[in-house]
Amino acid sequence: MSNFELRHKFPYSLSGRTLKKMLPGALLALLATPTLAAEPQQGNALTLGGGVDVTPLYSGSDENRVTTALLLDYSMHNGFFVSTTRGIGYGNSTGKLDYSTALSYRAGRKDHDVDSDSLSDGSDDLRGMGDVKGSAIGALGLGYKVTDWLHLQLQAEVPFSQRDNGAAVHFGIISPLYNSSENTVTMALTSSWGTGNYMQTYYGVSSSQSAASGFSQYDAGSGIYAVNTDRILTHP
Numbered sequence: 001m002s003n004f005e006l007r008h009k010f011p012y013s014l015s016g017r018t019l020k021k022m023l024p025g026a027l028l029a030l031l032a033t034p035t036l037a038a039e040p041q042q043g044n045a046l047t048l049g050g051g052v053d054v055t056p057l058y059s060g061s062d063e064n065r066v067t068t069a070l071l072l073d074y075s076m077h078n079g080f081f082v083s084t085t086r087g088i089g090y091g092n093s094t095g096k097l098d099y100s101t102a103l104s105y106r107a108g109r110k111d112h113d114v115d116s117d118s119l120s121d122g123s124d125d126l127r128g129m130g131d132v133k134g135s136a137i138g139a140l141g142l143g144y145k146v147t148d149w150l151h152l153q154l155q156a157e158v159p160f161s162q163r164d165n166g167a168a169v170h171f172g173i174i175s176p177l178y179n180s181s182e183n184t185v186t187m188a189l190t191s192s193w194g195t196g197n198y199m200q201t202y203y204g205v206s207s208s209q210s211a212a213s214g215f216s217q218y219d220a221g222s223g224i225y226a227v228n229t230d231r232i233l234t235h236p
Contacts, residue, residue, distance in 0.1 A: 047073040058109055058121035059202055059226065067116050087139060096145040101138070106159065108134035109202065128213030132201055135159035149175050166198025188230040196222045 049071035057063045073083040079092040081102075089102025109132040110122030120134070141155040153172040159165055170192045178185040194202070204220035205213070 043077050045075045047071065047075075056121075057123040058126065061123060061125070063123070065116055089139070091141070093143075098143040098145075100141040102141075103160075104137050104139050106135040106137050106157065106165070108132050126213070129205070129209050129215070130212075132165065133162045135162040135165050151175070164197055165201045166195045168192055168194045168198050184234040186230075186232040186234070188232070190226075190228045190230070191224055192226040192228070193224050194222060196220070199223060199225060 051069045051071075053067045053069040054064050055067070057065055071083075071085055073081065073085065075081040075083075079090045081091065082088050086100070087102040087104030089100055089104075091098065091100030091102075093099070108120045109126070110118075110120050111126040111129045111131055112122055113124050114120055114122040136159070138158045138160060139155055140158070141153060143151060143153040145151050151172075151174040153170075153174065155170045155172070157168040157170065159167065170190055172188055172190040174186060174188045176184060176186050199220035199222055200206075203218075203225065205215045205218040207217055209215065210217040
């Protein structure tokens with residue numbers, strides 16, 4: 001997945017503003033910011049933004065869909081935040097280390113085509129595979145600022161509902177490519193690893209699914225399932 005986002009910050013309340021599409025996935029939670037902030041915030045901050053997502057129809061598909069990516073992120077000076085990318089949670093930093101915990105949502109997957117603005121993935125190619133229900137998840141994150149131009153992040157994604165869907169871990173490398181008083185351009189690279197249950201849910205084929213879909217039965221083991229890049233332009 002390769003994303004480009006444009007953000008503009010407003011230091012006032014978000015009341016009255018709504019979003020067409022909510023994107024609270026853990027992967028975006030990892031990439032949305034260098035985890036809360038590398039430096040302490042002096043007050044509440046509102047970030048609004050938008051861009052274009054070019055993503056597979058479903059994870060593992062060789063076909064893509066283009067969707068709008070909208071961002072609303074409200075961070076309070078005490079560390080609490082409400083965000084369409086990070087969920088609802090708390091984060092803070094001490095020295096070069098930052099940390100966060102949040103309640104978020106992992107989108108499901110349909111075994112038929114979905115609208116371009118649907119939160120769930122899906123394709124008619126998956127007929128007979130059945131739907132994968134979305135999960136409420138806990139997202140636990142740690143970040144470390146190695147230098148001013150290199151940030152490392154680790155995030156665990158653990159489901160509270162639909163727990164058989166499995167857990168995932170994301171590792172991110174974030175680097176500011178350009179920084180001025182007017183704009184900041186950031187590049188982020190993330191790899192994602194899934195448990196055996198996660199991999200079987202999204203990449204495996206059970207005997208019953210094989211009979212219904214025609215796909216060969218496949219037992220997926222734990223492992224890396226995705227590598228993603230993000231490019232983010234922030235205009236204060």
